[in-house]
Amino acid sequence: MTHAYTPGLRINERTKVTSRRVLPLLGDVVVKKGDVLKAEDVVARTHLPGKVHAINAVNRLGIQPKDLKEYMLRKEGDSVTKDEIIAETKPFIKMMKTVLLSPITGTIETISAVTGQVFLREPPKPIEVHAYVDGTVIDIMDKEGVVMETTATFIQGIFGVGGETVGELAITVDKPDDILTADRILPAHKEKIIVGGAYIQHDVIDKAKEVGVRGIIVGGLDDEDLRKLLGYDLGVAITGSEEIGITLIITEGFGKIQMALRTFELLKSRSGSKTSINGATQIRAGVVRPEIVIPFDKASKTTESTDEPLGRGMEIGDPIRIIRVPYFGKIGKIKSLPFAPQKIETEATVRTLEVEFPDGFTANVPRTNVEMIET
Amino acid sequence: MNVIIATDCGSTTTKAILIEKKDGVYRQTFRGEAPTTVEAPFEDVTRGVLNAFAEVEELSGRKILDGEKIITPARGNVGVDIYVSTSSAGGGLQMMVAGAVKTMTAESAQRAALGAGAIVMDVIASNDRRLPHEKIDRIRHLRPDMILLSGGTDGGTVTHVVELAEYISAANPRPRLGMTFQLPVIYAGNKEAREKIKEILNQKTSLHITDNIRPTLERENLFPARQEIQKLFLEHVMAQAPGYKKLMTWTGAPIMPTPGAVGLIMQTIARKNTINVVGVDIGGATTDVFSVYGEIFNRTVSANLGMSYSISNVLAEAGLDNILRWIPFDMDESDLRNRIKNKMIRPTTIPQTLEELKIEQAIAREALRVSFEQHKSLAVGLKGVQRERDISEAFKQEISGDTIVDMLKLDLLVGSGGVLSHAPRRSQAMLMVIDAFLPEGITRIAVDSIFMMPHLGVLSTVNEQAATEVFEKDCLIHLGTCVSLVRNMTGKPGEKCISYIITMPDGKKIEESLPYGELRVLPLDIDRVAEIDVVPAKNFDVGSGKGKPVKAKVSGGSVGIVIDTRGRPITLAKDRASRVKQLRQWAKAIDAYPE
Numbered sequence: 001m002t003h004a005y006t007p008g009l010r011i012n013e014r015t016k017v018t019s020r021r022v023l024p025l026l027g028d029v030v031v032k033k034g035d036v037l038k039a040e041d042v043v044a045r046t047h048l049p050g051k052v053h054a055i056n057a058v059n060r061l062g063i064q065p066k067d068l069k070e071y072m073l074r075k076e077g078d079s080v081t082k083d084e085i086i087a088e089t090k091p092f093i094k095m096m097k098t099v100l101l102s103p104i105t106g107t108i109e110t111i112s113a114v115t116g117q118v119f120l121r122e123p124p125k126p127i128e129v130h131a132y133v134d135g136t137v138i139d140i141m142d143k144e145g146v147v148m149e150t151t152a153t154f155i156q157g158i159f160g161v162g163g164e165t166v167g168e169l170a171i172t173v174d175k176p177d178d179i180l181t182a183d184r185i186l187p188a189h190k191e192k193i194i195v196g197g198a199y200i201q202h203d204v205i206d207k208a209k210e211v212g213v214r215g216i217i218v219g220g221l222d223d224e225d226l227r228k229l230l231g232y233d234l235g236v237a238i239t240g241s242e243e244i245g246i247t248l249i250i251t252e253g254f255g256k257i258q259m260a261l262r263t264f265e266l267l268k269s270r271s272g273s274k275t276s277i278n279g280a281t282q283i284r285a286g287v288v289r290p291e292i293v294i295p296f297d298k299a300s301k302t303t304e305s306t307d308e309p310l311g312r313g314m315e316i317g318d319p320i321r322i323i324r325v326p327y328f329g330k331i332g333k334i335k336s337l338p339f340a341p342q343k344i345e346t347e348a349t350v351r352t353l354e355v356e357f358p359d360g361f362t363a364n365v366p367r368t369n370v371e372m373i374e375t
Numbered sequence: 376m377n378v379i380i381a382t383d384c385g386s387t388t389t390k391a392i393l394i395e396k397k398d399g400v401y402r403q404t405f406r407g408e409a410p411t412t413v414e415a416p417f418e419d420v421t422r423g424v425l426n427a428f429a430e431v432e433e434l435s436g437r438k439i440l441d442g443e444k445i446i447t448p449a450r451g452n453v454g455v456d457i458y459v460s461t462s463s464a465g466g467g468l469q470m471m472v473a474g475a476v477k478t479m480t481a482e483s484a485q486r487a488a489l490g491a492g493a494i495v496m497d498v499i500a501s502n503d504r505r506l507p508h509e510k511i512d513r514i515r516h517l518r519p520d521m522i523l524l525s526g527g528t529d530g531g532t533v534t535h536v537v538e539l540a541e542y543i544s545a546a547n548p549r550p551r552l553g554m555t556f557q558l559p560v561i562y563a564g565n566k567e568a569r570e571k572i573k574e575i576l577n578q579k580t581s582l583h584i585t586d587n588i589r590p591t592l593e594r595e596n597l598f599p600a601r602q603e604i605q606k607l608f609l610e611h612v613m614a615q616a617p618g619y620k621k622l623m624t625w626t627g628a629p630i631m632p633t634p635g636a637v638g639l640i641m642q643t644i645a646r647k648n649t650i651n652v653v654g655v656d657i658g659g660a661t662t663d664v665f666s667v668y669g670e671i672f673n674r675t676v677s678a679n680l681g682m683s684y685s686i687s688n689v690l691a692e693a694g695l696d697n698i699l700r701w702i703p704f705d706m707d708e709s710d711l712r713n714r715i716k717n718k719m720i721r722p723t724t725i726p727q728t729l730e731e732l733k734i735e736q737a738i739a740r741e742a743l744r745v746s747f748e749q750h751k752s753l754a755v756g757l758k759g760v761q762r763e764r765d766i767s768e769a770f771k772q773e774i775s776g777d778t779i780v781d782m783l784k785l786d787l788l789v790g791s792g793g794v795l796s797h798a799p800r801r802s803q804a805m806l807m808v809i810d811a812f813l814p815e816g817i818t819r820i821a822v823d824s825i826f827m828m829p830h831l832g833v834l835s836t837v838n839e840q841a842a843t844e845v846f847e848k849d850c851l852i853h854l855g856t857c858v859s860l861v862r863n864m865t866g867k868p869g870e871k872c873i874s875y876i877i878t879m880p881d882g883k884k885i886e887e888s889l890p891y892g893e894l895r896v897l898p899l900d901i902d903r904v905a906e907i908d909v910v911p912a913k914n915f916d917v918g919s920g921k922g923k924p925v926k927a928k929v930s931g932g933s934v935g936i937v938i939d940t941r942g943r944p945i946t947l948a949k950d951r952a953s954r955v956k957q958l959r960q961w962a963k964a965i966d967a968y969p970e
Contacts, residue, residue, distance in 0.1 A: 049547065114538075119545050159720045222713060223712035224712060237687065369724045
């Protein structure tokens with residue numbers, strides 16, 4: 001059997017989800033191992049270094065760099081306030097005196113006797129990292145952050161924009177192939193994460209933003225609408241830091257595509273639950289897909305599925321989804337895995353598989369154009 | 376050494392080739408590929424390598440692996456003698472360079488980094504018109520894999536380069552990978568400033584000092600800096616990428632950045648045949664362009680122009696209309712946009728229908744065109760390793776900034792990368808290359824047969840004989856020769872343009888003429904050479920001047936001799952229906968697609 005590896009998106013009804021909550025710089029972790037936290041709780045804090053300002057002091061004062069330190073009234077490490085005199089010349093006639101004012105409130109970092117520059121730094125900016133999911137701290141990374149764990153329904157989307165947000169899950173459509181229209185967005189959806197069906201358009205996203213919806217999960221949208229939402233043509237899929245006032249996750253792809261039935265049913269079954277979502281996508285090596293995490297209450301107990309990815313090759317009978325035209329979005333089962341590469345319509349000779357669709361129709365598809373799905 | 380296995384771990388796929396010595400000659404015999412597994416859930420590059428090996432094992436019948444260990448040495452049909460690899464996975468090598476003067480040391484630093492196989496994220500210079508705090512912010516936010524700092528000739532200015540070091544120190548930058556590591560900084564500037572640089576950067580960065588890349592104004596010395604970059608790439612960057620520590624223990628030679636290896640092979644072709652070469656390697660995330668004109672080697676990388684991860688950026692940079700102009704059927708703009716994005720989010724998929732193939736090839740033309748434009752604008756009087764130049768030349772470069780890539784002096788154009796190497800018909804690759812690069816006069820065109828230039832580049836560092844033999848016999852596929860008008864030569868469709876006589880190797884003569892706006896193919900086998908006498912009409916030029924005849928030897932290939940009178944730039948009809956008709960006509964002339 002060919003050792004073909006086909007990545008698929010994860011969809012788990014109930015699984016252990018771990019989430020690394022890491023500071024961008026070293027700082028303080030404010031929780032301890034075993035703490036049970038809410039998504040909104042702070043787990044770690046640090047200070048981002050302030051912005052640096054450089055002043056060409058010698059030009060302003062009309063002196064030589066090597067002499068600069070003699071003229072400085074403040075030394076490296078001193079705190080200064082905006083418009084405070086930090087250096088001055090000492091002429092015989094006082095009127096001829098030139099002064100150097102601090103452009104900011106902060107500290108003097110470096111005084112350079114080579115270039116004659118003075119570097120000042122603004123005060124550090126505090127930043128906090130939140131737990132993001134309701135769960136338990138299972139590991140502490142000293143000065144860096146924590147690892148949270150929760151038992152949750154876990155679904156990966158294919159693409160998203162906007163960062164982390166938390167809210168109650170609400171289903172707005174009846175079927176996975178429904179289109180999410182503006183009239184389905186109600187004032188009651190304020191601060192919620194809403195689930196649509198196959199498609200959403202830009203004006204509907206606008207309506208959701210007006211209402212105060214925190215996040216949208218939908219099958220597909222048009223690239224043109226994405227451009228309208230972002231205000232520019234997205235070149236490289238590295239997202240998550242957009243400030244667009246909402247987080248949007250698409251589960252299937254671009255265009256009008258029915259949300260996978262299993263995804264839709266799973267979301268529907270968790271309607272009303274507190275949900276954490278993150279649109280951050282990075283389609284590069286070290287891929288990051290957008291995620292939907294719906295933790296279970298500690299009390300409810302059913303069996304957990306394994307959190308391990310399917311680490312084996314494709315086998316006959318495995319359910320798959322086709323991820324490129326002409327059968328884009330269709331689900332079927334592997335009927336055969338021909339050993340020899342086959343010629344396809346483009347005349348390329350590639351490794352293919354034969355897929356059987358639920359209606360009995362079969363087709364040959366390149367192996368790279370399918371993803372394995374969990375039953 | 377009789378059996379060699381080599382891989383290239385690309386951003387999308389890991390490609391393995393098997394090379395075996397048979398009857399005293401090295402030949403590439405089997406290949407296998409698998410998705411690269413740098414990303415979750417595996418986060419270990421060796422998984423993809425093992426999968427690619429497994430495919431080679433299956434197809435060749437040779438047992439290469441014992442569990443997850445490579446069997447060495449080779450005995451009979453078991454094992455291999457050496458394993459070598461290149462890599463561009465994990466985003467390749469991402470660098471930031473800094474130099475005192477934008478067009479002098481900063482440009483030299485850029486060349487040093489590019490030549491070593493890096494993507495240059497930004498060039499910081501004392502005179503780049505950004506305010507100090509903007510430079511500092513930029514350094515802080517970019518998070519490169521390493522920084523190359525240069526500035527000043529030896530004994531020259533100290534102030535500017537120290538100022539740049541102060542900016543780097545103030546930014547206190549951190550590397551892209553590994554939170555607790557210090558960012559490697561290579562100092563290759565004025566040697567008089569070394570002590571000051573150490574004072575400023577030694578505590579905050581992992582500082583490495585090497586020879587000045589511009590010891591005098593007239594001389595460039597890029598080699599030591601390039602070597603240091605490649606060494607640090609292995610020690611710092613690769614060692615941080617998932618699985619590479621393990622992979623490095625498997626290989627019999629240091630892993631090279633893919634573009635560095637391709638550059639080696641391009642230079643070998645040019646040197647061995649004494650010709651000018653332009654090469655392109657179009658990948659999933661990036662497109663590299665190489666040019667060798669005489670002794671001058673240049674490489675540029677268009678970091679975000681590629682056919683999978685970066686496909687959407689081709690749309691953003693080239694524009695929708697420029698892509699649509701190459702699509703030979705009516706297509707809805709919204710549909711095209713969605714298809715491009717769907718390829719971006721599922722980058723490993725391939726076109727299954729003919730229509731999809733034509734769309735991808737239309738996008739490829741634009742990715743190639745824009746990358747080549749970028750190359751031409753950076754390859755301005757660039758000088759290779761240790762090349763001397765006098766002061767007047769140095770000034771000329773700064774003032775004129777003329778590209779050294781003269782299409783009329785180009786002898787060979789080589790295409791590589793999935794969309795060209797794996798095009799189902801070779802004529803598709805030929806047409807894509809001609810449309811994107813617009814060769815002028817007489818130009819030979821070839822492709823890398825199955826994308827093995829990186830493998831052969833790294834192999835050449837340990838076994839040049841094997842690399843050269845495989846390159847000549849199995850790697851380069853000559854497509855033929857393109858005969859075309861020169862730059863700024865356009866006319867009206869149907870207008871009298873050229874007439875020519877081709878004397879075939881058997882002495883047979885073909886005498887024809889071709890009006891403006893057409894394409895014609897005359898079959899001529901690989902390894903056969905014919906002679907052509909072209910007489911352009913009085914308003915047209917094929918290299919010797921308007922109306923002046925050109926006599927040249929033309930080499931055959933799997934496509935043949937392509938006579939191209941479509942103009943430079945190619946004249947495309949303005950209305951969609953006529954343009955579609957034109958594109959179909961040209962595709963038919965070169966037999967690009969099935970009827």
